[in-house]
Amino acid sequence: MPVDTNTTINTVDETPQLDSFLSDAMQGISQLLPESAQSSWQLILQYPILGALLIALIAYLIAVSIRSLLVNLVGRVTGLTDSAIDDAVLADLRKPIFNTVFFLGLSLAVIVANLPAGGIALIKVFLSIITASWMIAAIKISTLVLHALSGENRFQLVDARTVPLFDLTSKLFTIMIGSYVLLMIWGINPVGWLASAGIAGLAVGFAAKDTLANLFSGFFIVADAPYKIGDYINLDSGERGKVCAIGLRSTRLLTRDDVEITIPNGVIANAKIINESGGPQNLRIRIVVGAAYGSDADQVVELLLKAGTEHSEVCESPEPRVRLRGFGASSLDFNLMCWITKPEDRGRIAHELHMTIYKLFNEYGVEIPYAKQDLYIKQWPTENS
Structure with missing residues (x-):
């Protein structure tokens, strides 16, 4: 048809x-x-x-x-x-x-x-x-x-x-x-x-203002990039760890205790962030050592340099250096400054350097001062007093 x-x-x-x-x-x-x-x-x-x-x-x-x-x-x-x-x-x-x-x-x-x-x-x-x-x-x-x-x-x-x-x-x-x-x-x-969505959006915005704050903070963190995955950061609230993930709502840190911490991006956006991995490739660590007055200052410098240069994980460039920083109440205050490649090794390498310095000072007779008091008796009491 x-x-x-x-x-x-x-x-x-x-x-x-x-x-x-x-x-x-x-x-x-x-x-x-x-x-x-x-x-x-x-x-x-x-x-x-x-x-x-x-x-x-x-x-x-x-x-x-x-x-x-x-x-x-x-x-x-x-x-x-x-x-x-x-x-x-x-x-x-x-x-x-x-x-x-x-x-x-x-x-x-x-x-x-x-x-x-x-x-x-x-x-x-x-x-x-x-x-x-x-x-x-x-x-x-x-x-x-x-x-x-x-x-x-x-x-x-x-x-x-x-x-x-x-x-x-x-x-x-x-x-x-x-x-x-x-x-x-x-x-x-x-x-x-x-x-209708605009009216509902206002209601949702007031109800979820914290979530939205974290979301917008996530945008700014991604755009500004104060840190990236794999960096070691310190927050002014005391948290320190390796950045595991960066999301739009939160950032996750893995601490040295192998505990994962989830921090809202709104908190991080308003915090002071110290990025230990954000500068040059190597990270400097500082070992503060005191030597007793009367010690051979040149010998102390040589021993501290020996401890730094002989450590296998201390960078050769920049090479370790020693500085006499001041005269303390009972000691000459020296700083041994070394560079390492991984921020997570800071604590272990500092421990090993302290152990090496202590052994070298004992071997070469360099006294490490410690708190002590000297008591002077002006006059012994007589039997009649």
Whole structure:
């Protein structure tokens, strides 16, 4: 039974925009086709179900052909490069391109089939699948591009420390655009939702102000990078440890007692941070030693340098050095300054240096002063007093 090209497809709870599109689709397709294809189009309209199946099959074949063309031709070009990023991007584009061609063909098949009910709902589902596939591909590709731009190559444009920040921002931006498109496809006006979300956002903001403070502090920590994973940091609240993880809400430290501490980013953002790994590659440690007055100062310097240079984990450059810092109440105050490579070894190496210095002083007769008192008796009492 012939179908009029101006026939309006039955809709159930459809949006005006899609109603107008579907009602004019048949006529528009007929006008766009060349005269040589008009006879075939009229034949399809006479048998809508068979025509819809034929269009679906042709759409599938075209989608497979385009995907194969993308893999074969473009894949050969990207295979000439040393980077694997372009190959990964090409692999992520295969599915959305196939879905776009195939489901657009299925939408045309639904229009031709002129289903009595549910036609527009099916088209909305097809368009939603296309949108979702491009959202997923955009999220994957943005992550790949960020890692490529932050890698150690001559095209490094993004600081590796800011990659998590840009990655989260790009994902949120992609999800927001995709969600807006999905709402428009299903005929939902997002303006009212945004107004309601603004009012609800104020309530949630007051209820979760601490969580939001930690979240924004996490953004600033990632962007400013006062420390990175693997650094040893000291906080003014007394915590000291190795940074294990930096999240948007909290930072985790592993202390020297092998205890993991989770600190909210809001606390760290307002704290004084001492990054022991943030300066040059080597870290200086200071050993304070006192020698009794009357000791040979030159000999003390030689013994302290001997203790520093003979330690296997003390850096040769800069070399150890000794300084006489002052004259104490009962001692000459010397400082032995050495450089080490790992902040976590500070306590152990300082212990070993103290032990070596004590043994050398005992061996060479250098007295280490200690607190003592001398009692002078001016006059012994007589028997009569």
